[in-house]
Amino acid sequence: MARPEPQDDPLGKALMRRALFPRRNQPVRIGRYTVLKLLGEGGMGVVYACFDDQLDRKIAVKILHLARVRDPELSRARLMREAQAMARLSHPNIVTAFEVGQTGEQVYVAMEFIRxxxxxxxxxxxxxxxxxxxxxxxxxxxxxxxxxxxxxxxxxxxxxxxxxxxxxxxxxxxxxxxxxxxxxxAPPEPPPENSGALLQRALTRTGVMLGTPAYxxxxxxxxxxxxxxxxxxxxxxxxxxxxxxxxxxxxxxxxxxxxxxxxxxxxxxxxxxxxxxxxxxxxxxxxxxxxxxxxxxxxxxxxxxxRDPAAIYRRVGALLGTAAVAGGVGIYFAGGSTLAPCPDAHAELAGIWDEDRAGVVREAVRATGSPRADEVLDLALPEVERYADEWTRMRNEACVAHALGQQSAQLFDQRTSCLDQRRASLAATVDAIGAAEAEKIDELRAAVGRLPPLDSCADFTALTAAMPPPSDPLLRVRVQKHREALARAQVYEHTGQKDRGLEIVGEVLADAEAVAYEPLQAEAYLRRGSLEMQGGDSAAAEKSFDAALWAALATGHGPVAAQTSSRRGFLHAVRLQRPAQALADLPFITALNRRVQHDVELYSEYLNYAGAIHLSGDDWAEALKLSEQAVALREQHGRLATPQGIGMLFNVGLIHREEGRYEQAHPILLRAIALSDEILGRQQAERTLFEVVLALNYQNLGRPRAALEVLRPVVRDIDGIASKEYRKLALAVAGMIELADEDAAAARRDLEAARRASPEHFNFLYWLELMRATAIEGDAAAMQAAHDAALALVARPLDLHDFYYQDFLLAHGRALASLGRTREAIEALETAKGALVEATAARDIRRRAAIALELGKRRARLGELDLAEQALQAARQDYDQVLSPRNLERADVRLALGELALQRGNFATASHWSAEAASIYGAVAEPDYTPLARARFASARAATGTADSAPPAAREAAEQALSALRARSRADEVRAVESWLAEHR
CATH class of the missing domain: 1.10.510.10 (Transferase(Phosphotransferase) domain 1)
Incomplete structure (x- = not known):
């Protein structure tokens, strides 16, 4: 078939044939669009009303009027460029382009139909x-x-x-x-097929006039x-x-x-x-x-x-009242016009967040088949709606303030630039929700909660102090587009899509002309470093953070310098395990962040990371102080109920727990979980971590029943936990609590299930617990296998001053004692104790006390009563030095001293220590807590002494102990108490 000459217009002839022969059934089509009628003609193109069968809507299609152009190739390129120009723009006052295509020799653009x-x-x-x-x-x-x-x-x-x-x-x-x-x-070569660069190609020679002369x-x-x-x-x-x-x-x-x-x-x-x-x-x-x-x-x-002074004076009250109105109502200046100088900005969210987009997102999330789909939608979408409404209100407010002359053009540009970046974040977040996979669904609500706050776009002090955009208008536009791209990359960071985020950052950094504007360069390297740190590439992250920091300092980009220094310090302290370097840099980090104290997000993040740096240097008191400041700051500004705020609150609870302040930790952990349930939902993955820590805290308070009650639903639905690491964690901690409650068989079962669920995450501590559980069961071979596996996990050579080795020796000593190898146990424990003789840090003192407590029990078992008392008194002094009065470890050593005194026949001393132990246990533990029962029984024996009959109070204490021991199925101890009661009627 011969190629048509430029003067041919195949579509025009087809329409003419249809007019001459109206009975013809075949409709005329442009690509997949059915032509309805001719709308109009211009110098280069013809516009038809068409119908889109796939999307069931009427559209307009523009096609070249080849009979009227001298150069069809050039005209095709112009039409293609028009489509690209329109596609680059998303604005309520610009017609929307849907598609550009080619059918035969014809290039067409499909766009919205405007009535x-x-x-x-x-x-x-x-x-x-x-x-x-x-x-x-x-x-x-x-x-x-x-x-x-x-x-x-x-x-x-x-x-x-x-x-x-x-x-x-x-x-x-x-x-x-x-x-x-x-x-x-000069005229270019013919553009390659599917060229995406037509907007940057010259289609005219210098001196060739295009446009309409009258204008x-x-x-x-x-x-x-x-x-x-x-x-x-x-x-x-x-x-x-x-x-x-x-x-x-x-x-x-x-x-x-x-x-x-x-x-x-x-x-x-x-x-x-x-x-x-x-x-x-x-x-x-x-x-x-x-x-x-x-x-x-x-x-x-x-x-x-x-600017209409008369209208402003007449209508200023009404105008300010309508400044926040959204939902299709324009902002009016004067008269009864239906045309608004500040039209409702919600139209700028078309396709990003509107009724149609919400419907698509709902269907996509439900299509994942996740049992959490409806819960996530119920939590996330209202928050997206609120964010979109607030964005619209702020955009409208900015327009009105600027139109009234209340804000300078520079401040207006800064506000709209900030809001444009927030809109990009919103768009990427909605896209992430709509593209979610079932295993990623837990991250979606958190991603919505991590949307950058909008109020910073109305912080005039911060906006005025912000880095001014480039003076060159073209560069300013490119920088703004790149900043919006970096906002999307941040969303990918929050949704675990590291590679997509790094790809975007790479595209920004590849624009050499744009990143010559150093503030943008600093922002890009900060985002790249954050993504690399999230992905575990600490060496690459360090280089990126260095580049970001120097660029930010060189240009005075305060917010980026502050945030980069905080994250870089955390990287050095925690990820690269260089706490000395991070602590040395901390005054510098603090100085940079003091300059952004007005920014709640940045400054609370600094306080949180500074706390982590102090933790790496074992300064727990300073870490707690800074972490509590971060929580207070966020709460003061209404930002605690966010993923970041919940994490910081949880950190405060963790620090109290690790320092042995379990009572102080408990309400904080409960509050963090309540906020998490409210904001993120009860079934989100992180809740497993929260529940595990809460369960451990219950155990430390002497409440193993409550601890296992927290974990039982988690363990029962273990296959419903998407993260293998969290499955392991829940099972392993259940085993640790059961072991502490002296149920070795259940402990071994759950620990081995944890190892099968996630062998790659079964760590050193869990092997130590399994070593003890198998030893209590008398399985020496399994105990030795766990012993060897634990040592194999420690990559570095161990020495006595390594806390890993100290923990290992303590666990090994307990395991050997359970196998009846008490002398070997004492030898291991004495070795561990020797490494801590000069300890001054609170955590080391607690470890030394735990070793001494175990030594005292084992020596007492061997009849070495003087050495046992020396060890137990040393443990008591250490515990009393670093623990709060109602900490159960203080009760444990007092119970051991009371039982030792009974063994020596020193009933007054036994009564003293047993009563103190029972008082501490009774204040915080469950009524049937086994050590509390033992303390009561020891008190009863001490009060009775060598008498044949027991005082009423002693019998009552023994009866309480018996009831508790029966509830806990402690058969051997039940028989011992029953025998004593029978002897002392």
Whole structure:
């Protein structure tokens, strides 16, 4: 088949055939779209109304009018460029492009169908001047958005603007749009198929004039590159025509006289025109011949056009009252116009968050098949809705404040730039929710909770102090787009999509011209380092953080310098295990962060990381102080009920727990879990970690029943936990609690189940617990296997000053004693104790006391009573030095001293220590806690002494002990108490 000549128009002929032969059944199609009718023709293209069968909607399709162009290839490239220009823009005042395609020799663009009038037809009807200005301001917002995206329309005129039935104004026909930084050189080679760079290709030679002469600025007539100022000239010419009924410059029958344009000879407005002189003055400035003499931007021009002093005085109260209105209601300045100079900003979230998008997201999450789908949707989507509403309110508020002249153009730009980045974060978060996989669903609600706070975009002090954008307008646009990309990368960091985040950061850093603006470079390296740290590549993260820090310091980018220093310090202290370096850097880190104390997110993060650095140096008191400050700061500003705040609160509970302050830790842990349930849901994965720590804390308070009650549902539904590591954790901790409660068989069962569930996560501590459980059961071979496995996990050679080795010796001593190898046990324990003789740190003192307590029990078992008492008294002194009064470890050593005194026949001493032990146990433990029962029985024996009958109080204590021991199924001890009671009636 011969290729059609350029003058052929296959689609036009097809439509003609359908008109001549109406009975023909086959519809005419453009790609997958069914043609309904011709809408209009322009110099290069034809626009048809079409129907999209797949999406069941009416659309408009623009196709080249090849019969009217000399160079079809060039025209195809222009149409392709129009589609790319429109696709780069997402704004309520710009027509939306859906698709660009090619059918045969024809290139087409599918775009939204607008029911309404072109602006020239709308203006031809009688209109109040305020209505006309309001309509043009909406069109100006579209041009403003194009300029922010680096595009110039180059052919703005009333015929290229539509007003729909709802009064919304849309700019269309970006066929001549070009990137503002695109030089107009010689004609290019034919573009490659699917080229994505047409906007940066020159399609005209220097000196070739494109556009409509009546609205064309002099620089464009001269064939010079067009700019945003060129669009401003065309906009003012069109507005002048619609306000005053004619063009602003005299014509000679063929076109506007260029000499009048160059001389600035603007025709004065009609003498009785109701249009205020201030509007004419604004238009006159926008129509200046030299681009530099016009307004600095469309934004500045629109502010002047909207400033109506009389209307402001009349309506300021009502206007401020409507500034926060959303949901399709515009913000009105004067009169009864349905055209709003500040249209509701919710339209800017179209496709990001609206009713249709919400429906798609719901279906996608439910399609994962996750049992948590509905819970996540119920928690996450209302929060997304609130965020979107607040974003809309703030965008509307910024527009109104700027329009009233209450904020400078610079501050307005800073606010909108901040809000644009927040919108990018919202878009990426919604995309992450919609693309979630079942195993990732737990991260979605947390990701919503980690959306950057919007109130920072209204913090005028922070905005004023922020890094100013680049002075070059084209570079400013590119930097803003990259910042929005980095906002998306941050969302990928929060949703565990490290590779996607790093890919985005790589694209930003590849733009050498943009990252020559060092503040952007610092932001990109900070994001890359954070992603690398999350992914476990600590060496790479260190290099990225270094690059971010030096770039931020060089440019005075305070927030980035502060956050980078905090994360870099945490990396050194915890991930790279270089606490000395982190502690040495801490004054520097603190100084940088004191400069951003007003930023709650940054400063609370610093306090949290500084606490971690102090922990790495074993300064637990300072770590607790800083962590509590972080929690208080967030709570003061209403940001505790967030994933970050919950994590910080949980850290405070953990520090109290690790320091042995279990009573103080308990309400904090419970509060963290309650907040987590409220914000993140009861079934989210992190809750397993919270429950495990809470269960351990119950055990440390002498409440093993409560501990196992917390864990029992988790262990029962162990296969429902997505994370293998958390499955292991729940099972292993259940085993540890059962072992502490002297149920070795159950402990061994759960510990071995934990090892099978996640062998790669079965760590040193769990092997020690399994070593003890198997020893209690008398399985020497299994005990030795666990012993060897534990040592094999420690990569470095162990010495006596290594706490791993001290813990190992303590566990091994207990295991040997359970096997009846008491002498070997004492030898291991004495070795461990020898390494801690000079200990001064609280944690080392507690470890020394635990070893001494175990030594005292074992020596007492061998009858070495003096040595046993020495060890037990040393343990008591150490515990009393570092633990709170009601800590059960203090009770444990007092019970051991009481039983030793009974063994020696020293009943008064036994009574003293047993009573103290029972008092501590009774204050915090469960009523049937086994050590409490033993303390009561020891008190009864001490009170009775060698007498044949027991006092009533002693018998009552023994009866209580018997009841508890029966409840705990302690058969041997039950028989001993029953025998004693029988002897002492």
């Amino acid at each position: 309404g009038l072109t602006l020239d037809a709308w203006c031809a009807q009688p209109r109040k001047w305020r209505e006309v200005v309001a309509a043009f301001v909406q069109a100006g917002r579209g041009l403003e958005a194009a300029h922010r995206a680096g595009l110039v329309h180059r052919d703005f005129k009333p015929q290229n603007v539509m007003i729909d039935e709802d009064g919304r104004v849309k700019v269309l026909d970006f066929g001549l749009a070009r990137g503002q930084d695109s030089a107009e050189e 064309m600025p002099p620089e464009q007539r001269a064939g010079l590159p067009a700019s945003a100022a060129s669009d401003q000239f065309s906009f003012c010419a069109a507005l002048y025509q619609c306000l005053y009924g004619g063009l602003p410059f005299a014509t000679d029958g063929f076109g506007v006289r260029i000499e009048d344009v160059l001389a600035g000879n603007i025709i004065p407005p009609p003498s009785r025109s109701p249009v205020p002189s201030r509007v004419f003055k604004a238009l006159r400035r926008g129509l200046m011949a030299a681009p530099a003499d016009r307004f600095a931007s469309m934004t500045e021009l629109l502010v002047v056009l909207q």
